Amino acid sequence: MSAKKRALFLDRDGVINVDIGYLHRKEDCVFLPGIFELVRRARRAGFDVFVVTNQAGIARGYYTEETFAGFTDWMMGQFADEGAPITQVYYCPHHPEAGIGTYKIACECRKPQAGMLLKAAREYDVDLANSLMVGDSLTDMEAAQAAGVGARYLLGGTNAPEGANECFVRVHTIDELMDRLATALPR
Known part of the structure; x- marks a missing residue:
């Protein structure tokens, strides 16, 4: 039996790219400085890399799942071209209040629920306790904590008030x- 894998989980908007609100077109995408190097280091250190992203824009009818898939394919191509391949992207197209039609549900995949991380762990045999999460909101941190992700990093922290339950x-x-992360993710 093979050993479980370590993973780097990344939120998308605000971690991979500048958060402009409901990004779905490649011409509007600006990658955050250092993101490709972070993923390259993680891959060299033996981590799988997953994107876990709430996509309320789908729920609200701003763009379709097909549009999101096209953008995601392009984004993954950019990472591959940079020698920093993403293993898989998981997304939640639901919103419990603002969703339209079948997208208006409370689900287990929308962060702060842990569904996307747990699905990745099941599908890729991930050791969550020895994995990392990088997000830019408290809901990212709560989802990672609920999933049992061992190390959680809040990037920027504008979406989490000081004094929040800092896990x-x-x-x-x-x-x-x-x-x-210099020891865990050497150059």
Whole structure:
């Protein structure tokens, strides 16, 4: 039996790309400085890399799942071209209040629920306790904590008030994060 894998879980908007609100077109995408290097280091260190992202824009009818899939394919191509392949993208198209039609549900996949992380762990045999989560909101941190992800990093931290139940480490930039993870993710 093979050993379980370690994973780096990344939120999308605000971690991979600048959060402009409901990003779904490649021409509007600006990648955050350092994100490709972070993923390259994680891959070299033997981590699988997963994106776990709430996509309320689908629920609200701003764009379709097909549009999201097209953007995601393009984004994954950009990472592959940078020598930083993403293993899999998991997304939640639901919203319990603002969703339209079948998308208006409370589900187990929408963060702060742990569904996307637990699905990745099942499908890829991930050791959650020895994995990392990088997000930019308290809901990202809560989902990671609920899933049992061992190390949680809040990037920027603008979406989590000071003094919140801090089950995470605050970092301001991806470069600061990489400095903190120098042992786990060497150059």
